[in-house]
Amino acid sequence: MVGQASRLPCVMDTGRRDACPTGQNLPSSMSRYDEFRAFRCEMNEKILARGTTTTRRFFNLDTRAYEPGALDAKTKELLGLSASMVLRCDDCIAYHVDQSIKAGASDEELFEVFDIALIVGGSIVIPHLRRAVEFSELCRARGGSD
Amino acid sequence: MVGQASRLPCVMDTGRRDACPTGQNLPSSMSRYDEFRAFRCEMNEKILARGTTTTRRFFNLDTRAYEPGALDAKTKELLGLSASMVLRCDDCIAYHVDQSIKAGASDEELFEVFDIALIVGGSIVIPHLRRAVEFSELCRARGGSD
Amino acid sequence: MVGQASRLPCVMDTGRRDACPTGQNLPSSMSRYDEFRAFRCEMNEKILARGTTTTRRFFNLDTRAYEPGALDAKTKELLGLSASMVLRCDDCIAYHVDQSIKAGASDEELFEVFDIALIVGGSIVIPHLRRAVEFSELCRARGGSD
Amino acid sequence: MVGQASRLPCVMDTGRRDACPTGQNLPSSMSRYDEFRAFRCEMNEKILARGTTTTRRFFNLDTRAYEPGALDAKTKELLGLSASMVLRCDDCIAYHVDQSIKAGASDEELFEVFDIALIVGGSIVIPHLRRAVEFSELCRARGGSD
Amino acid sequence: MVGQASRLPCVMDTGRRDACPTGQNLPSSMSRYDEFRAFRCEMNEKILARGTTTTRRFFNLDTRAYEPGALDAKTKELLGLSASMVLRCDDCIAYHVDQSIKAGASDEELFEVFDIALIVGGSIVIPHLRRAVEFSELCRARGGSD
Amino acid sequence: MVGQASRLPCVMDTGRRDACPTGQNLPSSMSRYDEFRAFRCEMNEKILARGTTTTRRFFNLDTRAYEPGALDAKTKELLGLSASMVLRCDDCIAYHVDQSIKAGASDEELFEVFDIALIVGGSIVIPHLRRAVEFSELCRARGGSD
Numbered sequence: 001m002v003g004q005a006s007r008l009p010c011v012m013d014t015g016r017r018d019a020c021p022t023g024q025n026l027p028s029s030m031s032r033y034d035e036f037r038a039f040r041c042e043m044n045e046k047i048l049a050r051g052t053t054t055t056r057r058f059f060n061l062d063t064r065a066y067e068p069g070a071l072d073a074k075t076k077e078l079l080g081l082s083a084s085m086v087l088r089c090d091d092c093i094a095y096h097v098d099q100s101i102k103a104g105a106s107d108e109e110l111f112e113v114f115d116i117a118l119i120v121g122g123s124i125v126i127p128h129l130r131r132a133v134e135f136s137e138l139c140r141a142r143g144g145s146d
Numbered sequence: 147m148v149g150q151a152s153r154l155p156c157v158m159d160t161g162r163r164d165a166c167p168t169g170q171n172l173p174s175s176m177s178r179y180d181e182f183r184a185f186r187c188e189m190n191e192k193i194l195a196r197g198t199t200t201t202r203r204f205f206n207l208d209t210r211a212y213e214p215g216a217l218d219a220k221t222k223e224l225l226g227l228s229a230s231m232v233l234r235c236d237d238c239i240a241y242h243v244d245q246s247i248k249a250g251a252s253d254e255e256l257f258e259v260f261d262i263a264l265i266v267g268g269s270i271v272i273p274h275l276r277r278a279v280e281f282s283e284l285c286r287a288r289g290g291s292d
Numbered sequence: 293m294v295g296q297a298s299r300l301p302c303v304m305d306t307g308r309r310d311a312c313p314t315g316q317n318l319p320s321s322m323s324r325y326d327e328f329r330a331f332r333c334e335m336n337e338k339i340l341a342r343g344t345t346t347t348r349r350f351f352n353l354d355t356r357a358y359e360p361g362a363l364d365a366k367t368k369e370l371l372g373l374s375a376s377m378v379l380r381c382d383d384c385i386a387y388h389v390d391q392s393i394k395a396g397a398s399d400e401e402l403f404e405v406f407d408i409a410l411i412v413g414g415s416i417v418i419p420h421l422r423r424a425v426e427f428s429e430l431c432r433a434r435g436g437s438d
Numbered sequence: 439m440v441g442q443a444s445r446l447p448c449v450m451d452t453g454r455r456d457a458c459p460t461g462q463n464l465p466s467s468m469s470r471y472d473e474f475r476a477f478r479c480e481m482n483e484k485i486l487a488r489g490t491t492t493t494r495r496f497f498n499l500d501t502r503a504y505e506p507g508a509l510d511a512k513t514k515e516l517l518g519l520s521a522s523m524v525l526r527c528d529d530c531i532a533y534h535v536d537q538s539i540k541a542g543a544s545d546e547e548l549f550e551v552f553d554i555a556l557i558v559g560g561s562i563v564i565p566h567l568r569r570a571v572e573f574s575e576l577c578r579a580r581g582g583s584d
Numbered sequence: 585m586v587g588q589a590s591r592l593p594c595v596m597d598t599g600r601r602d603a604c605p606t607g608q609n610l611p612s613s614m615s616r617y618d619e620f621r622a623f624r625c626e627m628n629e630k631i632l633a634r635g636t637t638t639t640r641r642f643f644n645l646d647t648r649a650y651e652p653g654a655l656d657a658k659t660k661e662l663l664g665l666s667a668s669m670v671l672r673c674d675d676c677i678a679y680h681v682d683q684s685i686k687a688g689a690s691d692e693e694l695f696e697v698f699d700i701a702l703i704v705g706g707s708i709v710i711p712h713l714r715r716a717v718e719f720s721e722l723c724r725a726r727g728g729s730d
Numbered sequence: 731m732v733g734q735a736s737r738l739p740c741v742m743d744t745g746r747r748d749a750c751p752t753g754q755n756l757p758s759s760m761s762r763y764d765e766f767r768a769f770r771c772e773m774n775e776k777i778l779a780r781g782t783t784t785t786r787r788f789f790n791l792d793t794r795a796y797e798p799g800a801l802d803a804k805t806k807e808l809l810g811l812s813a814s815m816v817l818r819c820d821d822c823i824a825y826h827v828d829q830s831i832k833a834g835a836s837d838e839e840l841f842e843v844f845d846i847a848l849i850v851g852g853s854i855v856i857p858h859l860r861r862a863v864e865f866s867e868l869c870r871a872r873g874g875s876d
Contacts, residue, residue: 272383
């Protein structure tokens with residue numbers, strides 16, 4: 001439905017932040033990236049199915065907050081990334097690294113966001129920075145054919 | 147463009163983030179804004195005088211992280227603002243609101259940053275949002291001739 | 293005991309969480325309680341007027357989450373209180389202490405919530421506990437005629 | 439030693455929060471649930487054996503805080519759950535989800551606690567919510583024969 | 585230097601961490617230090633009087649944890665200080681600064697603790713560092729004859 | 731004294747905090763300890779290679795902060811450990827447990843640090859305490875011939 005390029009359905013391709021990957025066979029080297037996305041999708045679907053109206057509205061608001069407005073989409077993803085890094089949530093960091101790259105963020109821009117998170121949040125951010133850098137490589141590798 | 151009123155040394159005017167206000171007579175309605183800046187300055191000077199080389203280097207790095215690079219100065223201040231809001235530090239929020247406004251951020255842009263901080267950080271951010279909005283009014287009032 | 297002054301619209305009285313106190317003259321001993329409510333109201337109104345649709349929807353969701361459902365209103369306020377205490381937000385604690393008391397929470401119940409917050413969150417919670425206990429006294433005093 | 443009924447010794451069965459599972463062969467589909475409990479037990483025993491009097495007293499207080507008093511056991515577990523969710527500790531969330539279910543909490547009640555944690559703590563709570571929902575399914579599956 | 589006024593019971597003098605100042609007339613320059621101690625005392629007494637057995641036991645454990653053992657009292661206060669700084673609790677920081685100074689910590693030692701807190705916790709710690717340095721001056725001034 | 735096995739470059743041996751283990755064959759029972767160190771090293775090298783001057787300076791400051799000064803190296807590592815425990819960062823805790831042991835900390839001293847972190851930070855620290863105790867055993871086992 002989303003065409004050739006979207007081998008791995010992604011947020012930007014489909015216009016939905018929470019689109020789930022279908023069961024395509026992916027190269028095993030991609031596994032951590034795809035495992036992350038698959039678990040995220042599966043549980044989001046369960047939560048939206050079993051949660052309350054409040055739960056669903058919150059998830060909806062969470063999507064809307066990153067839509068371009070006075071600030072463009074890339075800047076908003078970077079803002080989500082800096083917030084996620086200082087709060088030290090690996091899944092949130094991975095998500096915003098992925099979204100930032102899809103919105104066109106360069107490595108130089110990502111590292112300047114990392115620097116601000118590191119200075120504001122301190123060395124306690126470093127373990128998350130390590131995983132953010134590792135995850136950004138998975139995103140770049142995966143996005144080679146995007 | 148900023149005229150007479152801008153005698154109040156500010157970060158952008160002087161090129162130093164920690165320049166201290168001199169003892170000019172300011173309208174009393176400005177007091178909370180100026181009190182904040184005066185205490186900040188006085189203590190920073192003491193800390194830099196009494197601290198170690200490590201303390202001074204950290205303060206220096208803190209300044210450098212917001213200098214324009216791949217990302218411009220306004221974006222970097224907004225990143226510092228979103229990080230400060232989710233970590234819920236009123237002084238840091240006030241500082242980055244002030245800097246963001248000086249770097250040209252509009253109210254629309256500030257509120258989109260506030261939205262992301264609110265969604266990422268939750269309702270626990272609201273009391274800080276109240277004070278951020280109040281402080282932004284003080285900054286705009288102070289900078290009327292900026 | 294507070295007589296006329298208790299017209300002060302409160303959450304339970306008006307059915308709205310964010311109703312603002314009108315400018316009635318209140319006994320000075322009530323001031324900290326009322327100052328808290330007045331600033332909260334004034335800024336909430338500004339935020340709702342100047343914020344985005346996302347801001348308004350978030351504030352609306354925040355109200356809905358505490359409406360009775362499978363759990364009753366008092367239990368939900370106590371849940372908001374325990375969350376606010378371990379996150380150490382004085383304004384949020386004050387708000388939920390007030391709401392919990394209005395929903396019928398006894399001092400014994402409040403102290404059992406305080407104990408859980410103390411055990412989960414540690415001694416870092418103690419300064420907030422001090423202010424929570426002080427604020428609960430203001431609420432009880434204020435609500436004498438409620 | 440714990441007798442027939444306690445196929446898997448659990449908190450409610452034994453009256454002790456920290457009772458350890460004995461080495462029974464469990465269905466492999468249960469493994470994540472049981473692994474969690476087994477590691478928790480093994481390390482708690484080591485900590486209590488090697489720790490100080492202060493350590494042991496803290497662990498004891500932690501147990502006492504959830505005993506029924508002015509508030510019943512289920513409410514107290516839900517309070518521990520909301521506190522653990524906003525502090526974003528997966529192990530603590532898993533523990534209180536398990537205890538809440540054992541104390542009789544329905545899915546509707548759990549989701550209303552999740553909503554409050556989501557609103558208070560923000561989207562940063564979502565990754566923990568995903569794991570909480572997944573873990574609650576393991577608890578329900580495990581408890582089918584309780 | 586502080587002469588008579590230093591009768592103010594302090595932790596080290598009385599051997600009790602929570603001894604309350606009696607109502608002596610203190611020089612006004614001391615007020616912020618003494619106000620802090622007076623509010624702390626008044627509320628601790630209320631909490632211990634109105635709280636549960638769990639509350640009282642927790643407060644008791646909190647005192648015991650800092651008693652000398654394998655580590656001496658000064659080291660333990662410095663550990664409490666570094667923990668309080670990265671958790672950004674001004675009252676806790678003030679308390680441990682006071683206790684550390686009473687246990688013999690030099691300014692050089694305090695600043696090395698501040699450095700570690702600054703590096704681990706990041707620039708978000710700086711506003712608390714400012715107040716810690718200011719408070720340490722009040723403690724030194726107050727403790728002139730200690 | 732430490733014999734062949736200690737070829738594994740460690741912080742104390744090499745005088746550098748971030749020295750990376752070379753690819754020696756290590757006993758499999760050591761794997762979690764060594765995996766931790768290997769990932770840490772690999773990513774630190776990438777970060778230092780790809781990061782900005784600010785990134786590199788921050789990493790450098792992070793090393794300097796723990797060098798002996800008015801406080802000795804062991805005390806500084808214990809301060810880093812208490813800060814890391816209350817901020818609940820497993821990698822940081824593991825790192826400082828390892829460093830503390832290498833700087834000569836006894837188990838009694840470690841447990842007194844754990845107690846302070848537990849009291850200051852609350853039961854939310856317990857899951858990290860479990861992993862800290864487990865990791866300390868790996869460090870002691872690894873360092874048996876140190």
